[in-house]
Amino acid sequence: MVKATKESGERKSLPQPRAWEVPPLDKPIVKESSLGRKAWIQPLRQSSCATCLGCARKYMFTQRWCIFLRRPTLKKALSLGRMVHRLMELGRPGINIVRKEVDIEAAEFTSIVERDEDLMGEAALAATTIYNNYQQALAMVTLLWQKHPRPDTYETIERERRILINVDIIDGKPPVFISVKLDEILQVKETGDLFIRDFKTTSSNIAYTLTGYSYSLQCRMYRLGVAVHQNKSPVGFILDILRKPTIVMCDKDRDYTEYVHTFKRGYRRGQTETRKKFIDRPPIFENYLDRCRQWYKDSGDEGVQSFSVRFVEPVLPLELASALRRVSYYQVAAAIPGFFPRDITTQHCKSFNRVCDYYPLCQTGESAWDAIIEEQYEVRTPDVEGEYKTKTTGEEGTPNEPEKSQTATQPKDTNSPRPADGDTDTPTDKTSTPGPTGQPDVPQGSKGDTIPT
Numbered sequence: 251m252v253k254a255t256k257e258s259g260e261r262k263s264l265p266q267p268r269a270w271e272v273p274p275l276d277k278p279i280v281k282e283s284s285l286g287r288k289a290w291i292q293p294l295r296q297s298s299c300a301t302c303l304g305c306a307r308k309y310m311f312t313q314r315w316c317i318f319l320r321r322p323t324l325k326k327a328l329s330l331g332r333m334v335h336r337l338m339e340l341g342r343p344g345i346n347i348v349r350k351e352v353d354i355e356a357a358e359f360t361s362i363v364e365r366d367e368d369l370m371g372e373a374a375l376a377a378t379t380i381y382n383n384y385q386q387a388l389a390m391v392t393l394l395w396q397k398h399p400r401p402d403t404y405e406t407i408e409r410e411r412r413i414l415i416n417v418d419i420i421d422g423k424p425p426v427f428i429s430v431k432l433d434e435i436l437q438v439k440e441t442g443d444l445f446i447r448d449f450k451t452t453s454s455n456i457a458y459t460l461t462g463y464s465y466s467l468q469c470r471m472y473r474l475g476v477a478v479h480q481n482k483s484p485v486g487f488i489l490d491i492l493r494k495p496t497i498v499m500c501d502k503d504r505d506y507t508e509y510v511h512t513f514k515r516g517y518r519r520g521q522t523e524t525r526k527k528f529i530d531r532p533p534i535f536e537n538y539l540d541r542c543r544q545w546y547k548d549s550g551d552e553g554v555q556s557f558s559v560r561f562v563e564p565v566l567p568l569e570l571a572s573a574l575r576r577v578s579y580y581q582v583a584a585a586i587p588g589f590f591p592r593d594i595t596t597q598h599c600k601s602f603n604r605v606c607d608y609y610p611l612c613q614t615g616e617s618a619w620d621a622i623i624e625e626q627y628e629v630r631t632p633d634v635e636g637e638y639k640t641k642t643t644g645e646e647g648t649p650n651e652p653e654k655s656q657t658a659t660q661p662k663d664t665n666s667p668r669p670a671d672g673d674t675d676t677p678t679d680k681t682s683t684p685g686p687t688g689q690p691d692v693p694q695g696s697k698g699d700t701i702p703t
């Protein structure tokens with residue numbers, strides 16, 4: 251049994267960790283944690299798994315305690331990525347619908363400015379940003395549609411689909427509760443083969459963006475989700491990658507006439523060049539599209555690309571099973587900081603050249619946490635989609651209903667091997683064993699009660 255130390259004078263002792271339990275599929279569970287704080291149990295999403303594998307303590311803060319730094323209350327403008335997804339979801343006939351949604355969002359920001367409530371200038375900036383994002387998203391998607399039209403040998407069987415499943419990862423322990431959100435599932439009409447389609451927007455070079463994708467958590471979790479949900483293993487991915495152009499629609503995109511200018515003085519005296527005379531009308535989207543094409547050409551990258559990637563590994567490789575099992579421990583363990591180790595490499599404490607939001611807590615003794623959290627953080631109630639609502643600290647929200655959920659085991663028709671007995675990544679020993687440093691030992695007797703090391 252792990253002996254936990256306390257720093258707060260009020261916290262006399264830490265309770266024993268609970269046995270494994272399988273959360274329900276329709277909503278996150280909220281429970282009172284041992285430190286008088288609410289703690290949630292949420293499905294494992296690829297982003298939360300990645301957080302946990304990088305730093306378990308950060309996972310506890312974001313996914314279990316659900317605390318986040320207080321931010322300015324102004325709603326952020328619709329992001330470029332969300333607009334690209336919306337346009338891809340609705341297709342060409344839906345362009346006007348997306349435009350109306352953008353207009354409504356922009357009008358909200360404009361009304362803040364008109365009411366003189368935009369003290370920091372954020373609403374004015376958001377009103378401009380949202381249109382820039384929309385035009386960039388529309389340009390990227392239009393170029394993709396032109397360059398890679400959808401072959402009619404495929405049909406879409408699911409679109410923007412959230413899948414919630416309890417997956418039996420066949421290691422003798424309880425199923426793992428996971429959630430994946432898929433852009434599209436396609437089926438080849440003739441063969442019935444399934445493909446997962448994913449849209450990605452990036453500001454970087456496309457080859458750089460794709461580094462490690464085939465063995466990434468996202469790629470593997472999506473595949474596992476579809477395999478369980480459809481009871482059939484997908485054969486590959488279709489990846490549409492759209493690189494964000496750094497140019498925005500502006501006055502340069504107005505219509506123009508051309509004329510020949512003759513230099514009258516200077517070293518070019520007597521020479522001529524063709525110049526543009528812009529017509530005093532609003533910019534035209536087609537002109538902006540032409541400029542984007544040229545921008546992609548000049549930057550030496552295709553800009554929009556569509557790849558087909560065939561899966562060559564089992565649906566549930568041991569690497570993935572091991573990672574899911576490790577994270578599923580933190581998903582349900584008692585939300586006590588000592589059980590969630592910090593990232594002692596400190597890599598994630600300063601990734602992307604910025605200090606982690608939770609550093610004020612990690613660098614301070616737990617006895618000071620209540621005051622720090624009260625002053626700097628807020629609790630955001632999660633829903634099953636992984637979206638957080640801003641709430642006053644301690645207030646409990648109502649989770650949204652999911653689209654659909656199911657309990658399932660791994661499909662029978664996959665190539666996934668059953669982990670070998672005695673494999674260290676997927677232990678089958680039913681004896682309670684101490685976990686890694688700072689982790690609890692799990693009570694005996696419950697199904698699958700040892701911790702992967």
Ligand code: SF4
Binds near residue numbers: 606
């Ligand atoms: S500051 Fe470092 S240790 Fe603390 S939560 Fe962030 S990444 Fe983890």
